[in-house]
Amino acid sequence: MPSFVPLSWTSCVLLATASLVAYTLILTIHRLFFHPLRKFPGPVLAAATYWYEFYHDLIARPFPGQGVYNIERLHQRYGPIVRISPDELSVSDPDWFDVLYKSGRRNKWAKNSKANGSPGSIASTVPYQLHRARRAPLGPFFSKRGIDNLEIIIRQKVDQLTHGIEEGYMNRGRILPVGVAFTALTLDVISDYCFGQSWRCLSAEDFAPEWKRVMTSLFEPVPIVKQFPILVRIMEALPLKVIQRLDPDMALFHGGKREVQKQVERVIAEYEDRGTGGGGLAKSSVGRETKTDPDEQAPARTIFHTVMDSSLPAEEKTVPRITDEAYVMVVAGGETTAKTLTNIMFHLLTNPEWLGRVRDELDSVMPDRNVLPHYGVIEQLPCLGACIKETLRISAPVTNRVQVLDAEHELVYNDWVIPKETPMSMSVVSIHMDPQIFKNPYKFDPSRFLGEQAKVSNAYYMPFHRGFRNCLGMK
Numbered sequence: 001m002p003s004f005v006p007l008s009w010t011s012c013v014l015l016a017t018a019s020l021v022a023y024t025l026i027l028t029i030h031r032l033f034f035h036p037l038r039k040f041p042g043p044v045l046a047a048a049t050y051w052y053e054f055y056h057d058l059i060a061r062p063f064p065g066q067g068v069y070n071i072e073r074l075h076q077r078y079g080p081i082v083r084i085s086p087d088e089l090s091v092s093d094p095d096w097f098d099v100l101y102k103s104g105r106r107n108k109w110a111k112n113s114k115a116n117g118s119p120g121s122i123a124s125t126v127p128y129q130l131h132r133a134r135r136a137p138l139g140p141f142f143s144k145r146g147i148d149n150l151e152i153i154i155r156q157k158v159d160q161l162t163h164g165i166e167e168g169y170m171n172r173g174r175i176l177p178v179g180v181a182f183t184a185l186t187l188d189v190i191s192d193y194c195f196g197q198s199w200r201c202l203s204a205e206d207f208a209p210e211w212k213r214v215m216t217s218l219f220e221p222v223p224i225v226k227q228f229p230i231l232v233r234i235m236e237a238l239p240l241k242v243i244q245r246l247d248p249d250m251a252l253f254h255g256g257k258r259e260v261q262k263q264v265e266r267v268i269a270e271y272e273d274r275g276t277g278g279g280g281l282a283k284s285s286v287g288r289e290t291k292t293d294p295d296e297q298a299p300a301r302t303i304f305h306t307v308m309d310s311s312l313p314a315e316e317k318t319v320p321r322i323t324d325e326a327y328v329m330v331v332a333g334g335e336t337t338a339k340t341l342t343n344i345m346f347h348l349l350t351n352p353e354w355l356g357r358v359r360d361e362l363d364s365v366m367p368d369r370n371v372l373p374h375y376g377v378i379e380q381l382p383c384l385g386a387c388i389k390e391t392l393r394i395s396a397p398v399t400n401r402v403q404v405l406d407a408e409h410e411l412v413y414n415d416w417v418i419p420k421e422t423p424m425s426m427s428v429v430s431i432h433m434d435p436q437i438f439k440n441p442y443k444f445d446p447s448r449f450l451g452e453q454a455k456v457s458n459a460y461y462m463p464f465h466r467g468f469r470n471c472l473g474m475k
């Protein structure tokens with residue numbers, strides 16, 4: 001009969017430590033000498049451990065968030081293709097961008113796809129087939145025709161914003177925190193358009209500054225969440241009261257999500273009552289048949305109805321899935337657009353010549369300041385358009401690299417054959433700041449997007465990314 005010797009606590013700890021050290025050692029040896037990417041250039045530390053990325057994202061000086069610049073430095077040192085982490089390659093070659101991203105057969109890299117806190121959304125969807133299926137029904141909602149409905153909402157909110165600025169700030173001689181005001185504007189527009197229910201930040205005291213704090217702090221833990229994705233699940237599972245204690249601003253965010261969830265529950269119940277809740281029914285909320293080109297149809301009432309009306313199967317129409325799909329619009333569209341508006345304001349105020357040109361253009365189509373022309377007219381104004389583009393080039397609000405992989409084929413870059421399933425990425429920031437394409441790249445110069453120069457500038461202008469994973473809210 002075998003006899004068991006009971007282990008002391010000290011022996012258990014020693015055994016666990018020894019196992020961890022052995023595991024780390026074996027993993028490191030594998031990554032350095034046997035990994036399919038072992039021959040690709042790059043720093044040994046980056047190939048050996050993910051803590052290298054963590055360090056540059058979070059700890060490296062002068063302030064956190066240096067990862068994107070560190071990758072640029074790596075390219076200067078090692079060339080256009082670099083192994084930037086144990087499993088990932090980065091390419092720095094603007095002309096390869098479309099090769100990597102325009103194919104419809106790229107999966108997102110599962111490891112880093114859930115950091116936005118909405119794992120069921122298209123933005124987090126890994127396989128390209130599922131991404132395509134989920135994105136198709138959302139097309140009409142964000143199409144040109146969909147945006148026509150949005151114009152009325154935007155006009156109402158902008159009126160509310162300007163009225164609030166006059167009353168609360170100009171007339172009282174107070175300084176306006178422009179970023180706060182724009183976050184209130186974008187959140188009210190998105191919630192009204194997507195959920196059919198405005199969050200009313202514009203009518204709140206001082207434009208609800210807590211939401212600006214929430215939207216900013218939302219992205220700060222991303223480097224930590226990338227290393228420990230379980231944190232998102234833990235946060236989601238916590239009761240709201242606990243989150244409130246840990247971080248009152250985050251409680252606001254999660255409270256907002258739970259409100260949206262209740263709305264989703266009501267919409268699903270409504271469909272079930274009408275007997276149209278199952279998958280595969282291609283009828284819209286007003287009984288229209290789904291035609292073959294989904295982008296040409298009028299959008300449904302809310303994004304919830306859009307998903308429910310689609311021919312997606314029943315497992316795609318669950319409460320958590322639709323909540324994630326809807327709520328990611330707040331995450332993806334709120335602060336990006338607010339920041340862009342704030343940045344445009346900054347650049348125009350610090351470049352009076354361009355401010356004058358934009359004002360002249362607007363005066364030419366708006367003789368009466370209180371009568372706004374249709375957005376189609378404003379969209380055609382060249383200087384205004386160039387200022388918007390130059391702002392989005394010089395300070396693109398989305399700086400993360402979109403990590404994709406081809407699960408079926410090897411890719412080829414110059415003399416390199418990239419094994420299939422290798423996560424790859426390219427940085428939009430380094431393309432927008434490439435002096436070969438945009439001369440004197442840190443200078444705000446909208447003339448790059450006017451006349452002859454515009455052809456080259458437009459070819460490399462990609463703040464909304466490109467290909468099948470580009471921005472859904474771009475229009």
Ligand code: HEM
Nearest residue numbers: 122123329332333336337340398463464465469471472473
């Ligand atoms: C100036 C404003 C905006 C910029 C610069 C911007 C930029 C981007 C970029 C670069 C991506 C790709 C990022 C990635 O996959 O990691 C993206 C994706 C996305 N954006 Fe935007 N965005 C803006 C506004 C909006 C708005 C207003 C909405 C909707 C209300 C929106 C909804 C989305 C969604 C849903 C995705 C995921 C698309 C997919 O994975 O298929 N965005 N955006």
